[in-house]
């Protein structure tokens with residue numbers, strides 16, 4: 001039996017048309033109208049004045065942290081429950097990621113713990129809108145203002161999500177997106193840095209392109225990167241951006257179908273939507289309660305036997321051997337993130353999933369929980 005995939009990109013005739021246009025006109029590299037359209041279109045959608053497309057979300061974070069000009073030992077506060085791209089962007093700049101546990105209810109950074117983590121070395125806060133649900137941004141922004149900190153908003157999982165009616169990615173001094181194949185909007189591989197500040201936008205453009213100078217191209221006064229996106233990739237993004245409202249609606253409909261069919265199963269916790277939030281359910285995560293006697297890895301195995309693909313939740317940064325080797329996060333404990341990592345997994349919820357497949361997944365979950 002064919003596996004039901006966790007997610008599959010949906011490519012339409014519009015993407016094909018735009019990509020072919022690049023090929024036919026020869027605009028296949030890192031300049032062209034689709035790049036400009038994608039940058040301005042996405043920045044406008046997020047209500048940010050400047051958008052600079054880059055090669056992926058990880059490189060977007062690297063540039064975002066570079067913009068902070070960290071001194072060795074400077075600190076950036078972030079959730080432990082996130083992708084390694086966040087923490088490594090800081091360590092690459094000789095900074096120190098300072099971790100915060102998750103909120104057990106909405107799975108985002110527990111914003112009540114941020115202030116206790118501030119030291120004289122703190123330079124920035126990096127909220128991550130995880131799995132399509134926004135972080136509670138008002139406390140983050142208030143604390144940042146009170147202590148004079150920058151906010152880098154990682155919105156790579158929250159295209160179209162809203163906090164108090166405003167789009168995620170529109171709150172930070174700098175925000176970043178990923179357009180990897182499994183994200184709500186994809187360019188295959190791709191990312192973007194958004195910012196409110198013209199100077200940071202200018203510097204991002206420079207860092208993205210090896211810090212070539214305008215007047216004298218091969219004279220450099222800073223070390224940059226080649227993190228350019230191509231016009232072909234941007235063409236995919238422009239086509240997808242035209243459909244973003246539909247994409248968000250479809251994701252929410254998939255989540256609503258799961259919520260309806262799974263709501264009476266006591267053994268699992270489902271994703272929630274805070275009253276101040278619009279969740280885009282980038283993935284549909286479920287948590288197995290401990291009293292079921294089964295953990296996420298065992299459950300994933302049983303679902304795989306029923307041809308249903310799943311993915312594990314993040315393993316917190318404080319549990320990563322790569323950081324322990326450099327004496328980071330030794331003996332730190334974040335119980336909520338640890339529980340999410342062990343008991344959470346996400347189930348198929350890609351744009352191509354059919355209603356019958358959603359039913360099949362729910363039936364399988366029920367079966368396993370009854371018979372295990």
Ligand SMILES: *Cc1c(COP(=O)(O)O)cnc(C)c1O
Pocket residue numbers: 056057058059082083085086128154155156157177178179180190191
């Ligand atoms: C996907 C993702 C990234 C990295 O994006 P890539 O394009 O895969 O490098 C960064 N942060 C978060 C929260 C992500 O989910």
